[in-house]
Amino acid sequence: MAARPDDERSGRRVILRRDHIAGGVFVAAGLLVLAMSGDLPFGTLASPGAGMMPKLLLGLMIAFGAIIVARASEGPPLAEIPWNDFTHAATVVAAAAVAIALYTKIGFVLSVTLLLFVLLYFIERRALWRALAVSVGVTVGSYLLFSTLLKSPLPPMPLWY
Amino acid sequence: MEATIDSLLLGFSVAFRPDVLLYAFLGCVVGTLVGMLPGIGPLAGISILLPVTFGLDATKAIIMLAGIYYGSQYGGSTTSILMRIPGEAASVMTCIDGYAMAQKGRAGAALCIAAVGSFIAGTFGVIALTVIAPPLGAFALRFGPPEYAALLVVGLIFLAYMSSTSLSRTLLMAAFGLLLGCIGIDVMTGHFRYAFDIPDLGDGIGIVPVAVGLFGLGEILSTPSRNITAKVTAPRFAELLPTRREWRESAMPIARGTVLGFIVGIVPGSAHIISSFLSYALEKRISKHPEEFGKGAVAGVAGPESANNAASTGAFVPMLALGLPTGPVTAVLMAALLIHGVPPGPQLVTEHPQVFWGFIASMYVGNLMLLALNLPLVGMFVNVLRIPYAYLYPLIIMFCIIGVYEVNHSIIDVWIMLAMGVVGYLLRKFDFDPAPLVLGLVIAPTFEMSLRQSLIMSNGAWTIFFERPISAGLMVVSAGLLVLSAVSFLMKRKDWRDKLAQAEASEPR
Numbered sequence: 001m002a003a004r005p006d007d008e009r010s011g012r013r014v015i016l017r018r019d020h021i022a023g024g025v026f027v028a029a030g031l032l033v034l035a036m037s038g039d040l041p042f043g044t045l046a047s048p049g050a051g052m053m054p055k056l057l058l059g060l061m062i063a064f065g066a067i068i069v070a071r072a073s074e075g076p077p078l079a080e081i082p083w084n085d086f087t088h089a090a091t092v093v094a095a096a097a098v099a100i101a102l103y104t105k106i107g108f109v110l111s112v113t114l115l116l117f118v119l120l121y122f123i124e125r126r127a128l129w130r131a132l133a134v135s136v137g138v139t140v141g142s143y144l145l146f147s148t149l150l151k152s153p154l155p156p157m158p159l160w161y
Numbered sequence: 162m163e164a165t166i167d168s169l170l171l172g173f174s175v176a177f178r179p180d181v182l183l184y185a186f187l188g189c190v191v192g193t194l195v196g197m198l199p200g201i202g203p204l205a206g207i208s209i210l211l212p213v214t215f216g217l218d219a220t221k222a223i224i225m226l227a228g229i230y231y232g233s234q235y236g237g238s239t240t241s242i243l244m245r246i247p248g249e250a251a252s253v254m255t256c257i258d259g260y261a262m263a264q265k266g267r268a269g270a271a272l273c274i275a276a277v278g279s280f281i282a283g284t285f286g287v288i289a290l291t292v293i294a295p296p297l298g299a300f301a302l303r304f305g306p307p308e309y310a311a312l313l314v315v316g317l318i319f320l321a322y323m324s325s326t327s328l329s330r331t332l333l334m335a336a337f338g339l340l341l342g343c344i345g346i347d348v349m350t351g352h353f354r355y356a357f358d359i360p361d362l363g364d365g366i367g368i369v370p371v372a373v374g375l376f377g378l379g380e381i382l383s384t385p386s387r388n389i390t391a392k393v394t395a396p397r398f399a400e401l402l403p404t405r406r407e408w409r410e411s412a413m414p415i416a417r418g419t420v421l422g423f424i425v426g427i428v429p430g431s432a433h434i435i436s437s438f439l440s441y442a443l444e445k446r447i448s449k450h451p452e453e454f455g456k457g458a459v460a461g462v463a464g465p466e467s468a469n470n471a472a473s474t475g476a477f478v479p480m481l482a483l484g485l486p487t488g489p490v491t492a493v494l495m496a497a498l499l500i501h502g503v504p505p506g507p508q509l510v511t512e513h514p515q516v517f518w519g520f521i522a523s524m525y526v527g528n529l530m531l532l533a534l535n536l537p538l539v540g541m542f543v544n545v546l547r548i549p550y551a552y553l554y555p556l557i558i559m560f561c562i563i564g565v566y567e568v569n570h571s572i573i574d575v576w577i578m579l580a581m582g583v584v585g586y587l588l589r590k591f592d593f594d595p596a597p598l599v600l601g602l603v604i605a606p607t608f609e610m611s612l613r614q615s616l617i618m619s620n621g622a623w624t625i626f627f628e629r630p631i632s633a634g635l636m637v638v639s640a641g642l643l644v645l646s647a648v649s650f651l652m653k654r655k656d657w658r659d660k661l662a663q664a665e666a667s668e669p670r
Contacts, residue, residue, distance in 0.1 A: 022591040026333060033340075033355070040354060045621030048613045050352035057340045064333035071329075081590050089382035089586055093579065096378075096558060100575050103562070112562070116555045124551040138556060142563065152212065152567050 019075040023068030030062035091123050107157035113139040168510075169291060172518030176526050181221055185523045188225035189530045192232020194545055196252070197240050201557055203233035204490050204599075205377035208369050209560045211497055212567035219501035220516045224523040226497050227477070230490055231283060231524070234470045235531045238275035239539060240546065242268055242462070243396075251434045251469040254441040258454060258461030265457050267407075269400030274411045274459060275466040276535040282419040282467035283528040286474025289423055290481075291521055294510070297482035301507035304483075306614035307625050311632035313608045315639050316485050317601070319428055322642045326594045328650075334588075338598035341366050342605020349613060361573035368496040370565045371602055372489065374578040375595040377561045379585020381554045401536060403459075411463035414444050422468030426475020428487065440468035474524065481505055481517065484607075489596045492603035 034055065043049025099115035116135035120126045126134075147153045175181060195206035206229050214222035237252035242259035255275065262271040304312070321331035344355045345365030356362040403411070418440040425436040444464040445454045454461050479485040484506025486492035498505050503513050510517050534542075565578045588595050619625035627633045 018591055022593070026337070036355075040352060041350075045616050045623070047621075048616055050347035050350045050354060053609045053612070054340060054343045054354060057336050057343065060336040061333060061340065064329045064336065067329040068327075068333065071327075075592075083590075085383060085385040088385045092382060092554075092558070093583060096562070096579055096582075100562065100572065100579060103566070103575065104572050108563075112559055116559065119555040119558070120552070124555075126551065134552065138559070142559065146563065146567070152216065154563065154566075 016078045017072040017075050018078050018081055019068045019072035021078060022075075023065040023070075023072065026065030027062050027069065030058045030065060034058045034062075088123070092119065095119055095123070104155050105158075108154035109139055109143050110157060112142075165291065165295065168295075168514060168518045169522060171514060172520070172522030173525075175220060175515055175519030176224070176522035181224060181519065181523065182526065184217065184221040184225040185228050185527050186530055188228020189232040189527050189534060192229035192234075193236035193239075193531065193534055193542060195229060196233030196236025196238075197542060197545060198553065201380065202376060203230045204372055204493060205380065205557075205561075206233065207490065207493050207497075208372040209377060209557075209564035211369055211493065211500075212564050214497065215500070215567070219498060219503045219513070220519045222501055223494065223498055223503075223516065223520050224527075226494055227520065227524065228527050230494070231470065231473045231527065232531055232534075234283075234466075234473050235276060235279050235535045236542070237469075238279070238462075238466050239272060239535070239542065242271045242275065243543065244546065251437050251472075252466075253434070254437045254465040255462055257441075258456075258458045261455065261457035262459070262462065267403075267457065269396035270403035270407050271459075271462050272396065272539055273401045273403055273536060274407065274415075274463050276532055278411065278415040278418065278463045278467035279470040279535075280528050280532040281415055282422055282471035283474055283531070284525065285419045286423050286426070286471045287521060287524040287528065290474055290477055290524075294478050294482045294517075294521075297478065298507045298510045301483050304507070304631065305629075306611040306618065307629055307632040308635070310608060310611035310615050311626055311635035311639075312483065312485060313604050313611065315635045315642075316479075316487070316604070317597070318639045318642045320488075320597055320600060322646055326592060328646045330593055331597050334593055334595065334597040335601040338601020338603075339605045339608065340601075341371065341598070342602045343609065348606075348610070359573060361569075361571050365606075366577060366602065367568060367574055368493060368599065368603055369568050370574040370578040371581050372493050372599050373561050373565050374581025375585035375588075375599065376489070377557065378578060378582030379589065379595065381557060382582055382586040383589050384550070384554070396539070401539070407459050410459040414440070414460040414464035415467045417443060418464040418467030419471045422471030423475040425468070426472030426487070427478050434469070436468040436472035437465035440464040481509055481520075482507065484509075486600060486603055489599040492600050496603060 037051055037054060037058070040051030040054060041049035042051045042055055095115055095118045098118075099111045102111040102114070105111075113135045116138060117131055120131035120134060121128060124131075143154055176185070191206060191210065192203065195201055195203055201209075207226050210229065211226065214225060217225070234251060238255050238259065241252040241255040242263050245256050245260035259271045259275065262268065317332070317335050321328045321335065342365065344362055346352070346356075346363050347354055353363065418436075421440055421443065422436040425439060441454075441461060441464060444458075444460040445451050448454065448458070448460060450458070473490075476487045476491050479487050480491040480495055484495070484504065486495050495505050498516075503509070503516055561578060561582075562575055565574050566572065568574060585595050588598075615625050616623075625632075626636050
């Protein structure tokens, strides 16, 4: 919750609501991208340029974002959004990001085995041997499936070049 | 009519080829699994498996991917009835009475009614598709750029009007999707737009990374594993047969759900979800015993399950005949056809009859396969639900990465998928529906091209959209929908869309 001094003096409390943020983010993002679109020519209606469509859409995005902010009082307070799954989501994203960063560098087998092992052993707290067996088995099985049966090879380990 | 029958026979000659049958069967099996498993819906399933179809021809690819879509409508009912968890969004309404029937020891009967209702609805939908799509496609040959631009505007506004979130939220998502679709080289002028000197972005943002990120990874991030329980009992084969009274009570709801679902399916929007809700509301409204709803009413299972299957088939009508995706699933299926060099739309029937009629014929066969899969083999499929979610979601993440990477062998696409996963997670937190975003992304190139061509044709006069009869009619429909939404907003009236939003929010995920 956030309150402005003027409102506190007048005895009113302004509650920061979900839609203040939801709409506000799109208004801000729209303005930012619009500022970055200076090099895209709008053209004329008879000869539309590369910037016409994006700029019209940015205008719409800003307008709809502003409508959502204007109607924010109908939505729930920001504090009511449940974030109990945030830690889990953040750790999954972090683990996936590391695996993606390594994907083409150390190959599919190593990077994805590492990803599955981290998710199963460290995040889901499964038994060490079971986590290891599932990670290695599933990764190697998938690698063979894609490279042999589906003829769609996945990134190999550097040593395999 | 004779020509239609001849064409359908050509389709069956394609659909009955052993290799095509195999891919239809694979699609149905995967679709059933995707529908059953909470956390992955048909969109994520189709997107993840899209790259697997690259080695296939267009007919087999679309038959397999469509099998996943309508197969998921069958599979979704199993989890809803046995666990009270909607395997996919369209099964939300089945949870209510399906699970109540299971609590009374009638799980087998509920599964059987759901499967038979789905079969009847699916088959009716395919027959209607066979009859409607070719003439509609022939009519659409009269469309020029203004008509296409107007048609896409109607599609987006219809989607916004039908959405259970607010009009402004849906249109904001659609605008965001259209904007993402502008990234890359402008085909008319050669300008690079928002590519930030990244060569991979020159061709634009792909549909697959966005769809897999929003609906595959985004769903996983929103589903903490500890919340998923897997207490499930499979009904025995002997328990699957409903009583004579249950058959009688389900007959009319199946018929009504089938017709209602097909009509709703043609309209842009998340048709299969909306149709099941509308069918449930209709059955409750006309029932002589509305008090039984929520306590195991047979009509509460038969109607919605038939409606969502008919709707998923109805959604193929505008996709195949007009090249207009009515929702994110048909958008990804359209993308699959485009990747295989087969543009959906009015020319599909004439230029690629084998694909069009083979696809339609395969749906007749697919519905039979699904009936066989979902009744006698339900006990086997239920075992999949016993896999702890803690093991399942890491595998889904792995398939998301493989699926996205394999499309272009681009690691940038995989980063986009991850970013979209985070965006999808945040959008859900702030009550945005990501479906219009995907739809916007898919139609962006066609929409921009049609709009700019229309303006060039008319020397910059916006009135071109009102001067030609078809586009004028479509613009009037758009205006009408906007007025209806405005009236609903000004009157502060709660209609079926608010009730749908409440129903979706109240069910466990």
